Amino acid sequence: MTHIDPEALVASLRRLQKDRAATGIVHHLERIVQVVDRLFGYSGAGLMFAEEDRTLRYLFATDERGRSLERAQAVTGQGPCVAAYVGDTAVTTVDVRDDRRWPALRELLHPEVRGVAGVPIRLGGVPVGTLNVYQDAPHEWQESDTQALHAYAHVIEQVLVASMEADEKAELADQLQYALDYRVVIERAIGYLMGKHDLTASQAFTGLRKQARDSRRKVSELAAELLGEQGQRNVANPDHVV
Amino acid sequence: MASDASSLLENILTGMADLFGVDGAALMLLDGQDRLRAIGATDDDGVLLESAQESVGDGPAIESAASGGLVAIPDLHAARPMGFPHVAVHAPPVRAVLSVPLIEDRELIGVLDFYARDGRAWDRTEAEAGSRLGELMVIVLQVLAEIRTDRAPSGQL
Structure with a gap:
């Protein structure tokens, strides 16, 4: 027996669900x-x-x-x-x-x-x-x-x-695995930004994160897009990105 | 493990109260008609506090929702404007209350109350911690909203 009203909770959660991806x-x-x-x-x-x-x-x-x-x-x-x-x-x-x-x-x-x-x-x-x-x-x-x-x-x-x-469960595992895998892409994007704009790693990471937040996107998506602009060959090999 | 949204939310409220070092935490959320409704709390005293505010239409959470800011009450039983004696009479064990507005995308979605059974003056550090825990609660509610399905209208996830 909890101290939570399930009907009231569901009603409020339904309100929160509206118009939100x-x-x-x-x-x-x-x-x-x-x-x-x-x-x-x-x-x-x-x-x-x-x-x-x-x-x-x-x-x-x-x-x-x-x-x-x-x-x-x-x-x-x-x-x-x-x-x-x-x-x-x-x-x-x-x-x-x-x-x-x-x-x-x-x-x-x-x-x-x-x-x-x-x-x-x-x-x-x-x-x-x-x-x-x-x-x-x-x-x-x-x-x-x-x-x-x-x-x-x-x-x-x-x-x-x-x-x-x-x-x-499967989706959660997939999302976590996706995030783990995309750390590599983020690393490459940071290296790319450091080289292109003469930034420190911290500046590049902060800038990437801010842009992702401002555009309400995932950092990994933005990083992949950034690297995509350089062509597939560079995405596959981080040595070509930095 | 918790098996439904209600248990999960109570566990999280309990965790937040532990983090904050207070006796309990309670939650009120806006429903589809923009009414602030008592959702629940970590214990019976918190349920009394929220139910009283909903029925009386006044209290620290209501004031917090109206102003969009934190409301810190050292003693709910104190005379107005320091306290809310007409609310306190319905929740006598509760003394100190810190009401934190829950804001999502610049819109109020509810209020998180922290409470203690002894009177206390909430200091600036505690107010700051309360705000951070309010941010955390908004994220938790977003998670619950995303995973809630219409297959389980009774609150089961």
Whole structure:
């Protein structure tokens, strides 16, 4: 027995449905993660999801620094978020650049990624990914920090559950896989913009994201379109894009 | 796992109340006739609070909907304009309320209430956190709206 009036809820949701095109679960997840760093005052946040072979891949991050954190872990297969996923528990580090547990990360990280915390995201009690946050300076994480992150991850889990229980398991999996796959395209588009407009990676990423938001489109779609302008040969080979 | 929209929403409200460190959270949404309706809450006290506001036609959530801004009430039982004693009488355990307008595409869609059973002065940091959680609730509602189908009129997803 819940404390929710289902008829009133459905009536209001029907109102929300009007004149709105579905944007997909990945788009919503991205927006949810964008709220997390503003809610807690962190420098940035990101989300990683596991492939079928349990390899953790990054889905998105709120900025270029966060992207370096997720990319570095995906490349090396180690780091606080990987440990959080594998151990199914919260993992924190005061300064990831000086943490002896993951020596290979230092060279790949943006210098302003320092304090890092990762908590697992679970479906049916099984970890399927991680919610990651970072600070741009060394940070002593408190238990209240990880408790809050667990609570936030729980909200993300509920959103995933909602999507899955709408008999859209296959579609959800497809959308997540699509997003994982399109990280590569986004990387290439950023490289292209950096070369064409003499931008830093951060500037290119921010510009791409802003344009996507302004035109209410997915970053991945915009990135693919951008690369398409260069011809199919370049899309297939990132070396030709940058 | 939760099996319907009602359980999911209650779980999310509970998670938000935990995140915020308050006793509960409650939700009112506009229906098809632009009426603010009580949807539910994390517990009976929250249901009383929302039902009272809907029936009385006044309260922090109603005021928040009208102004489009946050309404912070340290003690609902205080005399007007500091409190809403005519609402409080229907939800006696609730003291402090923070009402957050839910805005989607610049349009009001509802109000999210956070409440505590002890009086408290809501500070600026809490108001900011409430706003962020309001943003989160809008996203959650968009997800629920997208996945809701007419195959399940009782609220089942």
